Amino acid sequence: MTVDPSYDASAITVLEGLEAVRKRPGMYIGGTGKAGLHHLVHEIVDNAVDEAINGYASLIRVTLHADGRTVTVEDNGRGIPVDIHPKARKPALEVILTTLHAGGKFEPGSYRTSGGLHGVGSSVVNFLSEELVATVRRGGYEYRMAFDRGRPRGRMKKVGKARGTGTSIRFRPDPEIFGDVQFDGAWILEHLEISAYLNKGLKIVFKDEVAGTRTELCHEGGVVDFLDHVVREQGPSRIADATFTVERDDGDLRLELAMCWTDAPRDRIRSFVNGIPTADGGTHEQGLRDGIVKGVRNFIETHDKSIPRGLKVTADDIREGVFAICSVFLTDPQFQGQTKEKLNNPEVRSQVDGIVRPALEQWLNGNPSVADAILHRVVMAAKARQASRAATEQVRRKSATNRRLNLPGKLADCSSTDPGESELFIVEGDSAGGSAKQGRDRRTQAILPLRGKVLNAEQASLKKVLSNNELSDIVKALGCGIGKDLDPRRLRYHKIILLMDADSDGHHISTLLLAFFYRYLRPLIEHGYVYVAQPPLYRIDHGDKTFWAADDRERDRILDKLPPRARPRISRFKGLGEMQPKTLYKTTLDPRQRRLLKVTIPDGARLETEQVISDLLGKDARNRFREITAWMDLVEEVDA
Numbered sequence: 001m002t003v004d005p006s007y008d009a010s011a012i013t014v015l016e017g018l019e020a021v022r023k024r025p026g027m028y029i030g031g032t033g034k035a036g037l038h039h040l041v042h043e044i045v046d047n048a049v050d051e052a053i054n055g056y057a058s059l060i061r062v063t064l065h066a067d068g069r070t071v072t073v074e075d076n077g078r079g080i081p082v083d084i085h086p087k088a089r090k091p092a093l094e095v096i097l098t099t100l101h102a103g104g105k106f107e108p109g110s111y112r113t114s115g116g117l118h119g120v121g122s123s124v125v126n127f128l129s130e131e132l133v134a135t136v137r138r139g140g141y142e143y144r145m146a147f148d149r150g151r152p153r154g155r156m157k158k159v160g161k162a163r164g165t166g167t168s169i170r171f172r173p174d175p176e177i178f179g180d181v182q183f184d185g186a187w188i189l190e191h192l193e194i195s196a197y198l199n200k201g202l203k204i205v206f207k208d209e210v211a212g213t214r215t216e217l218c219h220e221g222g223v224v225d226f227l228d229h230v231v232r233e234q235g236p237s238r239i240a241d242a243t244f245t246v247e248r249d250d251g252d253l254r255l256e257l258a259m260c261w262t263d264a265p266r267d268r269i270r271s272f273v274n275g276i277p278t279a280d281g282g283t284h285e286q287g288l289r290d291g292i293v294k295g296v297r298n299f300i301e302t303h304d305k306s307i308p309r310g311l312k313v314t315a316d317d318i319r320e321g322v323f324a325i326c327s328v329f330l331t332d333p334q335f336q337g338q339t340k341e342k343l344n345n346p347e348v349r350s351q352v353d354g355i356v357r358p359a360l361e362q363w364l365n366g367n368p369s370v371a372d373a374i375l376h377r378v379v380m381a382a383k384a385r386q387a388s389r390a391a392t393e394q395v396r397r398k399s400a401t402n403r404r405l406n407l408p409g410k411l412a413d414c415s416s417t418d419p420g421e422s423e424l425f426i427v428e429g430d431s432a433g434g435s436a437k438q439g440r441d442r443r444t445q446a447i448l449p450l451r452g453k454v455l456n457a458e459q460a461s462l463k464k465v466l467s468n469n470e471l472s473d474i475v476k477a478l479g480c481g482i483g484k485d486l487d488p489r490r491l492r493y494h495k496i497i498l499l500m501d502a503d504s505d506g507h508h509i510s511t512l513l514l515a516f517f518y519r520y521l522r523p524l525i526e527h528g529y530v531y532v533a534q535p536p537l538y539r540i541d542h543g544d545k546t547f548w549a550a551d552d553r554e555r556d557r558i559l560d561k562l563p564p565r566a567r568p569r570i571s572r573f574k575g576l577g578e579m580q581p582k583t584l585y586k587t588t589l590d591p592r593q594r595r596l597l598k599v600t601i602p603d604g605a606r607l608e609t610e611q612v613i614s615d616l617l618g619k620d621a622r623n624r625f626r627e628i629t630a631w632m633d634l635v636e637e638v639d640a
Helices: 017-023 034-053 092-098 121-127 185-198 223-234 283-302 315-319 346-366 368-398 400-406 430-439 462-467 469-478 504-520 522-526 552-561 581-589 606-617 621-630 632-639
Strands: 059-064 071-075 129-138 141-148 157-161 166-173 203-208 213-217 244-249 253-261 268-273 322-330 423-428 445-450 495-499 530-533 538-542 545-549 569-572 596-598
Touching: 017 121, 034 059, 034 071, 034 121, 034 166, 034 185, 059 185, 092 121, 092 129, 092 141, 121 129, 121 166, 185 203, 185 213, 185 223, 223 253, 223 268, 223 322, 244 346, 253 346, 253 368, 268 283, 283 315, 283 322, 283 346, 283 368, 315 368, 322 346, 346 368, 423 430, 423 469, 423 504, 430 445, 430 581, 445 469, 462 469, 462 504, 495 504, 504 522, 504 530, 504 606, 538 552, 545 552
Parallel strands: 059 203, 268 322, 423 445, 423 495, 495 530
Antiparallel strands: 059 071, 071 166, 129 141, 129 166, 141 157, 203 213, 244 253, 253 322, 530 596, 538 545, 538 569
């Protein structure tokens, strides 16, 4: 073993503030693609909305300038403080825009609730902008300060006298970070409209100089108007044309809810925290789901409503067809990640449940005809589910022999014939497939190993796809058909899990398979049946404790939490085939401990999804290069 004398403390790089954000922007805004670019606008708008939420602002103006690269966000709130900060000895405006975790949202008094709690929004936007100019009206004067890539161009200037108060932030994202920067006016407008719905009475004006349009947004009905809009957009019919609403302020938590039952085949809940969309839900959404089920069940028991004998009503039956807008405002929200897509506050689940359950029960009591219509809808859902399951079981029993004969020879099937509990793991390689077959739960988990990288379905016809052995085996194993002949009711597994190595080759195979499912088996994604497993790349042993890390960043976070003088043993898996069957089950197959990512196509992002898949896997190499370059920061983190 050789010793490198040059590798000492001086070789360790510590990134702080501006350098950290510019080196790894994905950690702060989720990426440098279209979503990350527009997240910059959201951060500044959300700060303006925080002023409105707390009663200090009534108007927000957003302008997309004619170059398509520059945005200005202006509010008539209090204006960012401009006096000298007692510790930093700089104007507070400069401190807020150049220091991570600096702002008025960490201490009580300035804001009761805020969406930008993490306190990094404004400074991150500044660090990732080629130019940012902040203008503040406060105390009868106007102040201005300019920045270049996060660094002050000069001192804050007192421009002159001014009426009113407020803040204006004009910024142009840095092409060194985002490439050919071009904002999408429709994307910005969609976010602004949500903000207007969630803050009734707030006026938002959006001027799109690229399109030559000016839009005024103001919704006095708040979440009720929002629900009406979503139902009209999605197209289902309401049950009894009735809307259940809740508006409750308990001090630490304020809840605004609008909800109705429809004839849609599944529920549709859109949730928000302090005006921030929580795409992955969280404890507030769990509390709402709990409250809906408990409220309906309590009503049934209290009024002794008869349910057909032998019919079991599940929570999913009760929630089927529910459309809801759930907006909560918290004094101390704890989000998962800076992009705030999931709420983690554990106490919120019981708080929301405790508000929704009695209010829903009281509403059903006061509207007996509506309650009867909803119960009829619940019973029909239960009957349909039961009939579908019975039909599936009958088909399975009737053709079990033939089906088994038509299944791929390398499929290790599960013994269960219930699709609701059956899982199919599509595994990379025979070696990993062998470990998975030995470690799995044979009753509910089936294993289908694939050999090598599969066909790029984006560039192949259906005939070519079906002639490919690997993809043809997947279609046979699923049993539901493909393309126009696809019938999700014949699907043999309600969890289809892509299990690939946690390296770049594994990610490539996952991408190819996702393109195949998107192009030829899309209803399985839309029904929520497709998942991507998150196997560990590292094993970290310290004393009698073992930690698992999916990537380099998670490994580093674990190491940072260990004692300063700890000397952990770190093992890197070359592939899933290296894992012992018990280890593979414990980390990746066990439903109690594994981590899965559900594959979804977000509402409003279908065109973008189509474009990304076409660019990434289509025949035009120029589009592929542009798409990969846009996400290069994430690729570097994976392959570091």
